[in-house]
Every structure is written in structure tokens, then in C-alpha cells.
Amino acid sequence: MSGVLASDLPGEEWVACDTIADVLDLTASGATAFGVVPIENSLEGSVNITLDWLAHEGGLVIAAEAALPVSHHLLARPGVSGEQIEGIVSHPQALAQCRGYLRNHFPGVPQYAAESTAAAAERVIRDPEDLAAIGTRLAARIYGLEILASEIQDEANNRTRFVLVAAQSRWTEEQQREFCRRHGASKTSALITLGEDHPGALYEVLACFARERVNLTRIESRPTRRGLGSYHFFVDMEGQWWDPAVIRAVEGIHETGAAVRDLGTYPVIA
Amino acid sequence: MSGVLASDLPGEEWVACDTIADVLDLTASGATAFGVVPIENSLEGSVNITLDWLAHEGGLVIAAEAALPVSHHLLARPGVSGEQIEGIVSHPQALAQCRGYLRNHFPGVPQYAAESTAAAAERVIRDPEDLAAIGTRLAARIYGLEILASEIQDEANNRTRFVLVAAQSRWTEEQQREFCRRHGASKTSALITLGEDHPGALYEVLACFARERVNLTRIESRPTRRGLGSYHFFVDMEGQWWDPAVIRAVEGIHETGAAVRDLGTYPVIA
Numbered sequence: 001m002s003g004v005l006a007s008d009l010p011g012e013e014w015v016a017c018d019t020i021a022d023v024l025d026l027t028a029s030g031a032t033a034f035g036v037v038p039i040e041n042s043l044e045g046s047v048n049i050t051l052d053w054l055a056h057e058g059g060l061v062i063a064a065e066a067a068l069p070v071s072h073h074l075l076a077r078p079g080v081s082g083e084q085i086e087g088i089v090s091h092p093q094a095l096a097q098c099r100g101y102l103r104n105h106f107p108g109v110p111q112y113a114a115e116s117t118a119a120a121a122e123r124v125i126r127d128p129e130d131l132a133a134i135g136t137r138l139a140a141r142i143y144g145l146e147i148l149a150s151e152i153q154d155e156a157n158n159r160t161r162f163v164l165v166a167a168q169s170r171w172t173e174e175q176q177r178e179f180c181r182r183h184g185a186s187k188t189s190a191l192i193t194l195g196e197d198h199p200g201a202l203y204e205v206l207a208c209f210a211r212e213r214v215n216l217t218r219i220e221s222r223p224t225r226r227g228l229g230s231y232h233f234f235v236d237m238e239g240q241w242w243d244p245a246v247i248r249a250v251e252g253i254h255e256t257g258a259a260v261r262d263l264g265t266y267p268v269i270a
Numbered sequence: 271m272s273g274v275l276a277s278d279l280p281g282e283e284w285v286a287c288d289t290i291a292d293v294l295d296l297t298a299s300g301a302t303a304f305g306v307v308p309i310e311n312s313l314e315g316s317v318n319i320t321l322d323w324l325a326h327e328g329g330l331v332i333a334a335e336a337a338l339p340v341s342h343h344l345l346a347r348p349g350v351s352g353e354q355i356e357g358i359v360s361h362p363q364a365l366a367q368c369r370g371y372l373r374n375h376f377p378g379v380p381q382y383a384a385e386s387t388a389a390a391a392e393r394v395i396r397d398p399e400d401l402a403a404i405g406t407r408l409a410a411r412i413y414g415l416e417i418l419a420s421e422i423q424d425e426a427n428n429r430t431r432f433v434l435v436a437a438q439s440r441w442t443e444e445q446q447r448e449f450c451r452r453h454g455a456s457k458t459s460a461l462i463t464l465g466e467d468h469p470g471a472l473y474e475v476l477a478c479f480a481r482e483r484v485n486l487t488r489i490e491s492r493p494t495r496r497g498l499g500s501y502h503f504f505v506d507m508e509g510q511w512w513d514p515a516v517i518r519a520v521e522g523i524h525e526t527g528a529a530v531r532d533l534g535t536y537p538v539i540a
Contacts (some may be wrong), residue, residue, distance in 0.1 A: 040498065041493075042493055042495065042497055042498045043317065043493060043495055044493070045318060045491075045492055045493050048314065048315055061507050067498055092362055092383060111383075112383065113362055113381075113382065113383030123308070126365060155495070157495065157496070157497055159497070162445070174369045188324055198487075199480075199483070199485035200476075200479075200480045200485070202476065202486070202489065203473075203476040203477065203479070203480045203486075204473065206473040206476055207473065207477075208472070209470075210469075210473045212468045213469070215469035215470070216469075216472070217499060218491070218499070218501070219472065219489075219491060220491055221315075221488070221489060221490055222315055223311075223312055223313060223314075223315050225312065225313055225425070225427065226427070227312055227427055227429070228310065228337055228429050228431060230488060231488070
């Protein structure tokens with residue numbers, strides 16, 4: 001995403017974090033102006049840690065989104081060959097996305113979970129064993145690792161939607177409007193919590209969008225953590241939070257007894 | 271679930287598998303009459319491997335469901351004390367659900383991912399290091415491990431819905447009807463794939479259920495793997511696949527251009 005954003009955020013310093021939660025925490029606290037986190041993958045679905053953080057912690061809005069192809073590479077310390085590899089380390093989703101490759105090329109070699117592909121690359125550097133990490137070209141460069149094999153993901157149709165997030169207090173509606181004007185088409189994300197749980201409650205909410213011809217591009221349920229069977233819903237819609245049709249839809253949803261929280265109006269920049 | 275099912279499946283032999291996919295594969299192939307897999311957790315949400323298997327592999331129906339409390343225990347080889355533990359191994363979801371406990375009691379101790387809590391317990395037996403596994407009392411008994419600490423999960427409100435699955439060819443509608451009669455209340459699960467993607471397509475589908483007063487207890491979207499923005503939906507409804515209202519709702523959904531696949535009508539037995 002750094003390339004895509006370079007023109008919008010000139011001169012920004014980039015900080016790497018080990019975990020998604022660290023990125024969100026740092027951004028919410030104001031220590032960083034923006035954070036970049038994955039929110040959805042075309043094969044694995046939602047990135048739950050991101051959705052749950054947005055729902056349960058709050059204070060962040062989405063400022064932009066970009067869908068990027070996922071490329072996984074096998075990284076090892078310089079001089080270490082494939083035959084020497086004693087273990088493979090990466091984020092569980094990266095390991096899962098290279099399952100076929102690992103089965104064919106490294107059968108029986110133990111796999112270790114890391115909190116991120118960056119953390120995996122770092123572990124390769126400091127582990128006494130000859131490990132290989134599944135990670136990015138950027139990680140190879142940062143940690144001085146060699147690429148043993150490139151593009152090792154099993155499915156070509158592998159894309160991840162990343163979002164740029166900002167602290168709500170620092171990323172005003174005025175800035176959202178300006179950012180959307182500069183980039184054209186825009187989307188809005190919202191979190192909907194149904195009121196008293198009754199048959200058809202979700203249907204009533206969707207009816208409000210349909211009546212105003214607001215098109216939903218995505219709806220995703222997540223547990224509220226109040227117990228099995230209790231959900232809230234993330235929706236992505238075409239349009240902007242301040243569009244009259246969206247305002248009327250949100251008013252209608254409030255009338256059904258459900259709550260709607262604005263998670264940001266933002267441009268799609270890739 | 272074994273206790274719950276003992277009266278329904280007397281004399282069945284129980285087979286342990288390392289992964290959810292193994293359970294589903296064995297059951298679909300007819301090697302086992304039934305499989306028991308988790309489908310949803312009150313904190314972590316859907317178990318995607320189960321949903322995706324049901325969607326993409328096919329051939330299985332849900333025969334029963336049971337929601338059980340989740341209890342995690344810390345297991346080590348007999349004679350190994352907490353101070354000696356060099357690493358903690360478990361399924362990533364179990365590690366996540368004990369994050370607070372591990373941070374307080376085992377700060378800085380490395381964590382390793384296993385494919386299941388059973389596989390974690392097995393690793394404790396054979397690993398040269400003194401590892402501890404997060405797992406069940408049953409695993410402690412099977413693998414001869416000692417319980418160093420019990421009930422170490424961070425949140426009390428932690429329940430998992432398990433489903434009993436059977437091969438579609440072996441678990442007929444007649445058997446489903448008989449099983450539901452014996453246990454009372456029943457639910458039906460279905461997979462809905464929208465037709466040509468157009469604004470309001472999901473809303474039209476939900477309208478069919480609402481019109482027939484069929485109550486949906488859950489709706490969950492998963493990627494179809496055809497690319498970002500392409501989803502199908504798992505729905506759970508009150509009622510039975512052969513109820514007139516459900517039949518009319520399904521007919522209506524077909525008329526919208528969407529496809530509906532029956533994933534089984536089954537009793538809720540716990």
C-alpha cells in the first residue's frame with residue numbers, strides 16, 4: 001500500500017508492527033497518524049482481528065481502501081539452501097495459503113506459527129535452527145534474507161483488501177470529503193447492532209437500504225461476545241455517510257431499534 | 271459431545287483425528303458413520319474450515335448440533351512443573367483464548383501452533399523440550415498428561431457449537447425426520463449462492479424468508495473464492511426443510527435467481 005499512498009502521504013515515516021492489534025492500538029493512541037491493516041482476503045474471508053478491534057475498541061475510522069494481490073515468497077538466511085531447512089515459520093494464514101507448495105516441497109518439515117509474516121522473518125534471523133519464513137519481498141530486504149522460492153501461494157486468485165485507518169478525532173468529515181473528492185468513487189462502512197432480537201430484524205435493516213436504493217457491497221456478521229447467537233453486522237455500502245439517501249436509510253434503521261455506527265467514508269484507491 | 275450422543279449412538283467406536291478436514295474427509299468417504307466438528311464459537315465466530323468444507327466439498331449434511339462450554343487446561347508431562355515449561359503449544363484459537371493467562375503466568379515463553387489441541391497434547395509427549403499443551407481433560411487422560419492448571423480461558427462466556435455430520439447418501443430425509451421427532455425442536459441449515467450479483471440480491475432472499483415467517487437464527491457470509499466481493503451465505507433457520515413455509519421460501523429464492531442447497535434439518539441436543 002505504501003506505493004499507492006506515497007502521493008497522498010508524502011514524507012511520512014513508516015513504522016512496522018508485529019501484530020495487527022499493535023497497528024490499531026498505535027493509531028488509535030495518536031502515536032501514528034495512520035495505520036494500514038488487512039480487512040478481508042479473497043480466499044480466507046474476513047480478518048477477524050481487524051473487524052473485532054473496530055467493533056470492540058472503537059475510535060478509528062477507515063480513511064481509504066486498496067485491494068492488492070497476495071504474493072508469498074520463501075525466505076531464508078543467506079547461504080542456507082532448501083535442503084537444510086529444518087522448519088517453516090509464518091502467519092497461519094500464509095502457511096494455509098501455501099499448503100500445497102509446502103506439502104510438495106517440504107513434506108514432514110515442521111511448521112511454526114508467527115504473529116505476522118514480519119515476525120516470521122525476524123525469527124529466521126535469530127533462531128538457532130535453519131528456518132525459512134513465508135513472507136514478502138520487503139521483509140526479505142528489511143531482514144537481509146534471501147528468496148529461496150518466489151510466488152509460492154497455491155491459488156492465483158488471492159487478493160487482500162487493506163484499509164488505511166485514522167483516529168476518529170483526527171480524521172474529520174471535512175478531511176474525508178476532501179480525500180474522496182480527490183480520488184473519485186467512495187464507499188462507506190458501518191457497524192449495525194440489532195435492537196431486541198426478533199425474527200426478521202436483519203431483514204428490516206436491509207429493507208431500509210433497499211428502499212433508499214443504497215447498494216450494499218458486503219455484509220459480514222461477527223459475534224458480539226455476549227453469547228452464542230448474538231451478532232452484529234459490518235456493512236459496506238456504495239455512497240457517502242452524508243448522502244441524503246444514506247442519511248434516510250440510517251434514520252430508518254434507527255427506527256427499527258437497531259444502532260448504526262459510522263466506520264468512515266473513504267475512496268477505493270487500488 | 272460424546273456424552274450427549276452416547277444414547278443415540280450406542281456401541282459406536284470413536285476415532286480421533288488431528289484436523290477438522292480429516293474428520294470431514296473420513297465421514298464423507300464413508301469410513302466413519304458420523305463426524306463431530308466445531309462450526310461456531312461465541313468469541314471467535316465461525317470456524318471457517320468447517321463452513322468452507324461444507325460449501326466447497328459437499329456431500330455431508332448436519333445431523334445434530336450441540337453447544338458446549340469451552341474449558342481449556344494446561345497439560346504437561348508428569349513431573350514437569352510450571353517453572354520448567356520451555357514452550358506452550360496448542361491450536362492458535364486456544365492460545366488466543368488463553369492470551370491473558372499466558373501473559374500473566376508465562377510471559378516471554380514461546381508459543382507454538384498445533385493443528386488441534388489433540389495434536390498439541392501429542393507433541394508434548396514426544397518433544398525433547400518440556401512443553402505444555404492447552405487442551406482438554408480427555409486429552410490429558412488419553413496422552414497420560416498432568417493438568418498443571420485448569421480452566422485457564424480468559425472469558426467465561428466461551429461456548430462452541432459442534433455439529434454432527436453424516437454423508438448425505440447415508441443420512442436420508444426419513445432418518446432426519448425420525449431424529450428430529452425423537453429430540454423435539456429442530457433447525458435447518460442451508461447454503462445460498464446469489465445469482466447475478468445485483469443491488470439488493472441478499473435483501474430479496476431475506477424477503478422470501480420474512481414473507482413466510484421463517485425465522486433466521488444466523489446468517490454468515492463466506493467468500494466463494496471466485497474473487498474479492500463474491501460471497502455465498504450460510505443461513506440457519508427455525509423449522510424443517512420439508513415444512514410448507516420453508517418449501518415456499520426456497521421456491522421464492524429460486525425465483526430470484528439464487529441457488530439454495532440443503533445442509534440438513536437436525537435437532538439441537540444440547
